[in-house]
Amino acid sequence: MSDAPGVGRGVVTPLRVAIGLCLVAPFVAMLWVGSYAKTDPTFIGIPFFYWYQMLWVLISTVLTVTAYKLWQFDQRGRASRDASAASAASSKGGAAE
Known part of the structure; x- marks a missing residue:
């Protein structure tokens, strides 16, 4: 175990x-x-199996960007x-001296 701040x-x-x-x-x-191993319904002549997977490429992109923005x-x-906690701790420490 590490005693370094911010590690844990x-x-x-x-x-x-x-x-x-x-x-x-x-x-x-x-x-x-x-859930998608079928041919119907078709979309512009493309079986469901294929267009469902291609749709998930777009959905995955949107979900990944959303996850990235939420992480930021x-x-x-x-x-x-952390900055406000450090500021509060330093002001407490300065008042005690």
């Missing part, structure tokens, strides 16, 4: 759960082959919380 286990927050779901959803959709938001919030 992460905190599970609803935002991080949403990030995980955004990243896991495409895998679940593609690994559940029974989470990290900015964490950095500001």
Whole structure:
């Protein structure tokens, strides 16, 4: 175990759960082959099996970008919380001396 500040286990927050779901959803959709292993309905002559997978390429892109933006938001919030905690700790330490 490390005693270094900022090193340790992460905190599970609803935002991080949403990030995980955004990243896991495409895998679940593609690994559940029974849900799309059929030919009907066709879309402009393309069997369902193929256009469903191509649709998930686009959906996966949107979900990955969403997860990235949420992660950036989470990290900015964490950095500001850490900075405010450090500021509070330094002001406490300065008042005690």
